[in-house]
Amino acid sequence: MHREMTVKNHRIPSIWYKQTSNLSAGRTLNPSMIVMHYTTGWNGEGSRDWLMGAAGGTSNKGSSAHVVIDRDGTAWQIAPFDRVAWHAGPSRYGDLQSLNDHAIGIEFVNSGPLSPDGNDQWIDPYGHRRSKDELDAAGGFIQASHPRVGGLVYAWPNYTKAQLDTGHAILKALTDQYPISAIVSHEEIDTRGWKTDPGPAFPMDSFRTLLGDRNPAPRVKSVTASRLNIRKGPGIDYARIDPPGALERNTTVKILSADDDWRLVEVSDGPLNGVRGWVHGAYLG
Incomplete structure (x- = not known):
């Protein structure tokens, strides 16, 4: 396990720190969520420098995060936890929108799908x-x-043990310091329908346990329609996920998040176990 970490003045003193150029000017973040990402790359220092923008010697002017965690467990903090960084993009979780204004962003060095x-x-x-x-x-x-x-x-x-140990230590410090009520994937909150990070190789549940009683158990529902279309995003304009295209009556699903009348669900039994997508909430009971 990585050394114990603490937060002081919105920084973790025991890890490297240099501030990214890509922050919202004059905006204070009061974090209530943490969003988990992968970097879509193999090079930790390169990913860090890219997310730092001009401060990292790169041309990036559109994205940032708060912490980057390399595959050997090295962590770099590139934004104070009370500043709005640019990692969530168009996003929604429950009644919250534009989650950059609510969430700390953690980037794990990982290429994503090949x-x-x-x-x-x-x-x-x-x-x-x-x-x-x-x-x-x-x-x-x-x-x-x-x-x-x-x-x-x-x-x-896979994410390495060193990465995950460092990640757990950092999130433990954050959940001890701030009123964090949700730890989510970028995929769960993305409203564009194409983000997948941190992906199926990432052990999200092991991080959510850090919330203790603040982490409500996912609601479990069953499909009440004879066939319920499952889509890539919250609305009929999004393509169906094919296969399976639709879920059969009585399929058991866990509700992960909501967007108006739509629900992001994960099938929790049968041959489709683990399939995720959006369905209309009127047909769950």
Whole structure:
């Protein structure tokens, strides 16, 4: 386990600190949530510098976060926890919108999904091919489909133990210091329908346990319609997730979040166990 951490003056004194240029001027953050992300990259220092914008010597003017955690467990804080950083984008969780104004953003160095090339290799988001041996040497991976990425089975690199230990220590410090009521994935809050981070290889539940009694158990419902369309976003304008396209009557789902009449759900039994998508809440009971 990583050394114990504490928050003082909205910083963690025991980790590296330098402030990103990409912050909302004059805006104070009173954090009530934490959003978990992956960096879509392999290079920790490169990801850190990109999210720091001009302060990191890069041209990025559109994104930032509060903390970046490398694969060896090194952590860099790049924004005070009382400043609004740019990590959530168009987003909603329950009645809250524009979650940059409510949430601390934590970035874990991870490439995200790699596509199969048909020749026993995997293609990362930058077009680089990685062999199974290379991915195994980097910590291994799982294979999983995801409707927001496409119709294939993708490789999702594992997060390292060192990363997760550091992440737990940081989130423990944050949940001790601030009235955090929710720890969520970027996918859960994204209203555009294409974000997938931190992905199926990330152990979200192990972080949510840090909330203790503040972490309500997911509501469990059953599908009441004969077939209920499951979509990539909260509305009929979003494409159906295919397969399965629709959920059969009596399918058991966990409600993860809401957007007006729509519910982000995860199937919790049967052959579709683990499938996530948006359904209309009127057909859950």
